Amino acid sequence: MFRQMSASVFSINGPVTSDQTVPDFVVVDVETACSNVSSICQVGIVGFRNGVEVFEYETLVDPLDRFSSFNIRIHGITGDHVEGAPTFADVHAAIDDHLGGRITVAHSYFDKGALGAACRIHSRPVIETTWLDSVRVAKRAWPELSSHRLNVLTKYLGIRHKHHDALSDARAAGTVVVRAMEHTGIDLAGWLTPARGRCGPAPKAAPCGPLKGERIALLGAPRDGLLARALAAEGACIVAAVGATTTMLVVSKEQPFGRFFTAHADHRKAEELRRSGADISIVLEDEILRRLTRSVAS
Known part of the structure; x- marks a missing residue:
């Protein structure tokens, strides 16, 4: 509850002056x-x-x-x-x-x-x-x-x-x-900077590539960003969110959720789908990019 103050003393410190540190x-x-x-x-x-x-x-x-x-x-x-x-x-x-x-x-x-x-x-x-x-x-x-x-x-x-x-x-x-x-x-x-709610259209999937047939949702990255374009260039279809037909959830290395990204709704949904027998994988961005590099090299 409220701590008692003297009504005549209403300021602990006055306005910031030029000799004080300017706040961020x-x-x-x-x-x-x-x-x-x-x-x-x-x-x-x-x-x-x-x-x-x-x-x-x-x-x-x-x-x-x-x-x-x-x-x-x-x-x-x-x-x-x-x-x-x-x-x-x-x-x-x-x-x-x-x-x-x-x-x-x-x-x-x-x-x-x-x-x-x-x-x-x-x-x-x-x-x-x-x-x-x-x-x-x-x-x-x-x-x-x-x-x-x-x-x-x-x-x-x-x-x-x-x-x-x-x-x-x-x-x-x-x-x-x-x-x-x-x-x-x-x-x-x-x-x-407001979190991106609306983004541009997802890049069109290339007609062939190692990810052809994959329907990929991204966690922590926009579906019209660099990661999305890199995956689409290898044949992936980039989807807006995890759903029944999603085959992969890729967790961006730039995701803002720290070590708690597993609590995100998309991650929880992907886990639920896996437990129910759906064929969906959860991978980190670096992992999927390494796979693609090895695929191209071979």
């Missing part, structure tokens, strides 16, 4: 007083550089709105706690100093929506920043987890965390992103 990204979390998404009553912001926390900012906020019993049960903040605290209009400039022009992480886009709504309600300009959803990051980094809620992730990764405290939530979400970069090797720029 910042993380924001907000708590709200009621079902109105604009009713921000607490803000926590943490900056990270090179995987290390470089600053923190926290404030209670008078939402100028009601406190619902439901929200109080979640975070423990009441109207008494925010008595004398600044309004969102008062802290807008400080928040903008931290987030404006930077990469801003939030665990889901609730916080983005809440800040946007509060800006409208309090007649303040929208904070211009580049948003990154740490839920999306976590789903891609640890697809084997059944839930990617922040408290589930912190337990799984062994991160100290006090759930529904804005500063602790911000720190935890930032640490999740840092761990995801370490785990997958994908840098911040890579996480900002």
